[in-house]
Amino acid sequence: MQYYLFHNDTTGKLVAAALMAAAERGVRVRLLIDDIDTADKELRLVTLDAHPNIEVRLFNPFHTRSTHLLVKAWQALQDSVRLNRRMHNKVFIADNQIGITGGRNIGDEYFNAHHDLAFVDLDVVAAGAIVDALSQSFDQYWNSDAAVSASALPVTAENNRLLRATRFLQQFRSRTLDSTYGRALTAADPLPKLLAGKMPWHLARADLIVDPPDKVINPDNATSRLLVGQLAGLWVDPTQSALIVSPYFVPGAMGMAYFRYWRHQGVHIDVLTNAYAASDVPVVHAGYANYRIPLLEAGINLHELKPVSEPTGERLRDLGSGSSRASLHAKTFVFDDEHVFIGSFNFDPRSALLNTEMGLVIHSRELARQVTAIAQDAMRPERSYQPRLVAGNPENGTAKRLQWHDIHQGIVRISDVEPETSPIQRGLLRALQALPIEEHL
Template structure:
């Protein structure tokens, strides 16, 4: 009996090997066929050359994984939706009220440097600088959430909220319940969330909002098979507008972790703005455009664009950006602001994966003698993004750029100051996704005091940061170098 079993085993083994070799042959052949089919498709896409090379490398190196990754993330399926968003934005902009009586006259109250940036933003955006704003810089997430909740409770007529991520935890539930409370009190509440960033929001969580009369909508929800292939087209905006009088925007989403309650991430360092004045009406327009695209409702009622009750000294304007822009507004704005800098550039960003033009702008500014300082996250939820950013350190250090990695917790701020008289605070990171793919929003402030406050916060933050110097960076391990350079290769597709 034992002899027969052994004989069967020896005859079965060669047969199994032949089957496995045949399967391996066909799997390999199919992989290369998929690669050969995708290469011409990739070459016909209107991508940046460096992005095309990165995709080619990934597809050839790992045919099945690379092909699947490219089909999901790389194929440009957003054009139809981009065209639809462009048309809807133009339509709602045509219907919205003119805010000319709040706009700054050309050249009024601005330095020559500031006027140069104004001309660029005017070309990139439909907004103009507005006067008489009161803008408060918020550097603590608990304080930020407290002010948002306070403003929600004081709402009399309307509440508009748009968020990339809204968690179903204690914080998300508490803010949701405040919205429900105001809806029961007769306040009109509209809630727009991103269909991918907040994809785990359940019907059970949203049902009490809907039952209370809150209008709830998802920005590109990804429910249909076709929409699931458009996951690159995301709204990364964080917007709160109360009665058209108070506005909030910045880097902070809604959830426990953004208050430092996630032990794995620790302290959460973020920057937000509280705004009052005409600039809030510009933020209202951004929300109205997104709402019209998602829902089809025209938010053109005069009551949504009231005369500001509060007057301040800040000159500011809203800058919005997205794949519908002809010139990628934030990318062009970052490039021009850095190129125009004469004295100093101070930037904080959670993700640093620059395009080639922006790297050239930063290094050239440093070569010109401009003091360039970057505060980047020393830890992150996405390790590969951290490695990709570090892949650019050598070139930056050689140019004389000062680099700091935040160590106290997770840095999530997105701020830029130029020459101590111009600032940008918003939702956009200094990476390919924020600058070229996402819908983002920011506030440009033409004010020395705001720049001073941001630079003071920067100095406080770098006290809790690791200084990256050329000598120690040269001595890092081989494994770290390999990880950084590998992720840098793929940075155009991250």
């Protein structure tokens, strides 16, 4: 397992229980986690690492072990070039036979188990030769100089702590799976049906594109070695249509150049990202907001997912019953209804230049159709705002401005300000837009 985040919540405990149970039956377990969010989880990680069949490593660790935000911030400033670069990869590989990768981390908000927030996310289950490529990528990260054993952490698990943790996780798993959520989780598991031949696999060619692990310690990597360069090397540029789904969308000068070129070639472009009210990172939304008018001027269609969408009973899950706020977290794009990317890569400078990322490019019209259908359902005006450009009037000095269009309870609505935001939030957004921090977003 290789993940950016591994929370100690219901989902995290269920996964930890499964890993412990696998280790108990003799399975070799390797867990690689980015160190961005482990300071308060050190004892738990060391306890897992104490099992003879489990090994835990931290990627690109902070040297000062403290949960205090100011201490971490000071260390980040002192070692900013390295610590500002994180391992954002997400992959789960079993027996080198089946791999899962995509946008999800291990945490309740990614699996519809959080009461206040639900990320709308997308993963892909893969089998066949591509899993070997995923395994090789994992091994490169596992053996890189940036990966440090959890045994180096300044905490020690008591002799009987592993036994107590094993017993606790087993009991927690039994209680949870016997709950309403647990039964729904079991019923939704696709693997038994896939392995029994009751659910069809999509047979298609796929390419793994992944940043090298030394991206975090070598800022001077050639672009051709990075994920964006590998994607360009696949020669899958769109000629007819492009669908971009990214929760954090900051195209930058290079992205805008691509978009304008594609539009000049007649390519139809749709972008689905978060509305301000749905975004969990307002500073990144500010980066996106600076590009909205140029994007619309270039002919790109923008769609911003609402924090609470109307239940329509179709593809995008209805979030009203379990969570108060939805936020897009899926990272996918579809070119020419044939090439589909599913992975961890956000369309922003951080994913392109700072963090390590990964994903599969799958060459399949059927899978492209399915992913497009999911996105189109999310882009419906009942579920997303559609920013549109209102022309200015040079005679009276008015500039171009934005309007947001949507449908609520069957009624068309038009807003002249960011929907579902307060004056304070909009003031904060304007202040954030003025900051020269785009390269870090």
